[in-house]
Amino acid sequence: MNQRNNHKTKGLDFDAVVVGAGFGGLYAVHKLRNELGLNVRAYDNGSDVGGTWYWNRYPGALSDTESFLYRLSFDKELLEEGDWKHNYLTQPEILAYLNTVADRFDLRRSYQFNTKVTAAYFNEETNYWEVTTDKGETVTAKFLVTGLGLLSATNVPNFKGRETFKGEQYHTARWPGSGVDLKGKRVGVIGTGSTGVQVIIAIAPEVEHLTVFQRTPQYSVPIGLRVQSDAEKAEIKANYEEIWKQAKSSAVAFGFEESTVSAVEVSKEEQERIFEEAWNTGGGFRFMFGTFNDIATNPEANEAAANFIRKKIQEIVKDPETARKLMPTGLYAKRPLCDNGYYNTFNRDNVSLVDVKENPIVELTPKGVRTTDGEYELDVLIYATGFDAVDGNYTKIDMRGRGGVTVRDKWADGPTGYLGMTNTDFPNLFMILGPNGPFTNLPPSIETQVEWIADTVKYMVENDIATIEPTQEAEDEWITTCRIISDQTLFSKGESWIFGANIPGKKNTVMFYLGGLGNYRKALEEAGYKGFIFDRTMANVE
Numbered sequence: 204m205n206q207r208n209n210h211k212t213k214g215l216d217f218d219a220v221v222v223g224a225g226f227g228g229l230y231a232v233h234k235l236r237n238e239l240g241l242n243v244r245a246y247d248n249g250s251d252v253g254g255t256w257y258w259n260r261y262p263g264a265l266s267d268t269e270s271f272l273y274r275l276s277f278d279k280e281l282l283e284e285g286d287w288k289h290n291y292l293t294q295p296e297i298l299a300y301l302n303t304v305a306d307r308f309d310l311r312r313s314y315q316f317n318t319k320v321t322a323a324y325f326n327e328e329t330n331y332w333e334v335t336t337d338k339g340e341t342v343t344a345k346f347l348v349t350g351l352g353l354l355s356a357t358n359v360p361n362f363k364g365r366e367t368f369k370g371e372q373y374h375t376a377r378w379p380g381s382g383v384d385l386k387g388k389r390v391g392v393i394g395t396g397s398t399g400v401q402v403i404i405a406i407a408p409e410v411e412h413l414t415v416f417q418r419t420p421q422y423s424v425p426i427g428l429r430v431q432s433d434a435e436k437a438e439i440k441a442n443y444e445e446i447w448k449q450a451k452s453s454a455v456a457f458g459f460e461e462s463t464v465s466a467v468e469v470s471k472e473e474q475e476r477i478f479e480e481a482w483n484t485g486g487g488f489r490f491m492f493g494t495f496n497d498i499a500t501n502p503e504a505n506e507a508a509a510n511f512i513r514k515k516i517q518e519i520v521k522d523p524e525t526a527r528k529l530m531p532t533g534l535y536a537k538r539p540l541c542d543n544g545y546y547n548t549f550n551r552d553n554v555s556l557v558d559v560k561e562n563p564i565v566e567l568t569p570k571g572v573r574t575t576d577g578e579y580e581l582d583v584l585i586y587a588t589g590f591d592a593v594d595g596n597y598t599k600i601d602m603r604g605r606g607g608v609t610v611r612d613k614w615a616d617g618p619t620g621y622l623g624m625t626n627t628d629f630p631n632l633f634m635i636l637g638p639n640g641p642f643t644n645l646p647p648s649i650e651t652q653v654e655w656i657a658d659t660v661k662y663m664v665e666n667d668i669a670t671i672e673p674t675q676e677a678e679d680e681w682i683t684t685c686r687i688i689s690d691q692t693l694f695s696k697g698e699s700w701i702f703g704a705n706i707p708g709k710k711n712t713v714m715f716y717l718g719g720l721g722n723y724r725k726a727l728e729e730a731g732y733k734g735f736i737f738d739r740t741m742a743n744v745e
């Protein structure tokens with residue numbers, strides 16, 4: 204392949220267009236350009252690399268994957284040189300890391316930043332993608348690789364009177380790089396998901412008053428943030444090979460051994476002991492998947508875990524009315540949260556909680572937020588209201604496949620993807636973290652997919668193949684597999700972005716393969732190219 208350096212397909216501007224400069228896009232540019240020698244153009248609408256970590260600069264932004272595993276594993280030296288302070292990474296640390304990746308592999312020169320891809324048409328006569336940007340440029344490429352991010356398109360609820368509010372308004376994922384001065388201000392936060400929890404803890408000590416508008420109470424466990432010693436880091440690095448092997452063959456890839464013990468088969472005392480131990484160790488995924496093997500599948504086990512967390516809330520929160528409002532009911536079946544003192548923050552005198560399920564938000568006024576029980580005056584309003592997950596950035600692009608079919612129409616009943624990366628009617632489109640992909644600590648899933656994509660592109664180039672496209676049968680079968688697995692879990696019953704339930708009007712569908720990364724990797728291996736149609740007729744390579 205190397206002798207094909209600077210290979211360029213005849214009549215084309217680029218061999219591949221890559222969209223996105225997060226973990227996914229960056230690694231794709233490296234594989235396609237540096238390893239396969241393809242001519243690559245990449246775009247991101249941010250002004251630099253980082254993706255999620257470029258946009259989410261809100262106070263308190265932190266990974267909930269441990270530092271040693273929230274990174275790419277493909278380059279031994281990069282791993283060896285990696286450094287971090289705590290067992291979780293702050294947003295500036297992750298952004299700095301992704302900048303290091305970009306520098307090390309000289310990735311920036313392929314990017315055109317501050318550029319949004321607005322349209323992508325597959326031309327059936329040439330078999331090329333025609334990619335248009337908001338700068339008015341259209342380029343052609345054989346392959347379109349999208350790393351658009353699955354938690355990237357922001358969800359800003361369209362409250363009545365939003366434009367009338369005289370204070371400042373920010374979505375957490377569009378936080379200004381220069382920061383926001385919140386000192387001494389009356390601040391409101393709408394949303395108590397992973398983001399809301401982090402921002403609430405971080406800003407409470409600095410603001411004059413913080414009003415938290417909570418719609419659904421959350422189950423959250425301690426994150427267990429601590430400094431990691433040089434000796435610990437050295438040991439991790441010495442064992443990296445084993446660590447990555449374990450993560451990539453596990454379910455959630457969070458770097459701990461997932462439990463094989465059922466919660467309902469041990470005594471109440473043993474349950475309590477295991478939960479307490481996990482509570483003290485920290486980590487949301489560890490609490491859900493490292494304690495027992497049936498928290499996410501068996502209602503009785505799930506209730507045991509939920510009940511343990513409720514008891515902790517009762518113990519931590521001093522004001523009984525606030526504790527009542529914070530108390531989650533029902534299933535513990537969303538992406539598990541962890542925090543560095545969330546419930547305790549509500550013991551502060553300058554923090555108050557408004558239950559907007561009991562008293563819904565009616566409108567924004569020039570002075571603040573009006574709910575059915577009154578008006579809350581604010582200087583700053585923060586939307587920690589999450590994302591139009593998975594397909595949100597796809598449906599924003601005028602993306603058209605065979606016969607002019609649009610992605611919006613194709614996915615009207617919910618997004619679909621064969622093996623989480625490809626779609627019928629959209630030949631030569633490779634989606635990183637596309638619909639029906641794995642639900643895990645994401646960098647190892649991203650690596651798995653980018654490596655599969657690069658292998659496939661290599662195979663196509665070497666064999667003069669014009670197009671690849673999954674068969675409808677293969678795609679349907681994969682979606683059925685995803686649904687069967689999802690139905691075995693309680694996640695499908697917990698309303699969240701994982702199923703598209705957080706966006707008003709969005710169809711609730713199975714958007715993930717919940718079978719785990721190890722099984723996903725096996726499925727990729729077993730599938731080979733069986734479910735794909737390769738077309739050689741338009742082979743057009745110099």
Ligand code: FAD
Pocket residue numbers: 222223224225226227228246247248249253254255256257259264265266267268273318319320321350351352353354355398596600635636643644645646649
């Ligand atoms: P992203 O990093 O989202 O990058 C996508 C890029 O594509 C963005 O820069 C976007 O601007 C660009 N883009 C999209 N559409 C267009 C377009 N039309 N034109 C041009 N550019 C476009 N996951 C974990 O596993 N562990 C964690 O601890 C964790 N913490 C998180 C914390 C926060 C606050 C958030 C929001 C997410 C977190 N995630 C976490 C999920 C995180 O998104 C992934 O881990 C990972 O960063 C995704 O990388 P990506 O490259 O796929 O997408």
Ligand code: NAP
Pocket residue numbers: 265266267268354360393394395396397398399401416417418419538541559564587588589590700705
């Ligand atoms: P989220 O989990 O979707 O939470 C959004 C919050 O906003 C919820 O509390 C939701 O309430 C509320 N909300 C939405 N619309 C509302 C409305 N109209 N009125 C009132 N409240 C409204 O989003 P997120 O917190 O940004 O997290 C998304 C994902 O990003 C996480 O699950 C995780 O994968 C990732 N993330 C990870 C970390 C980390 O720990 N490393 C940090 C941040 C994000 P309801 O619950 O009632 O819908």
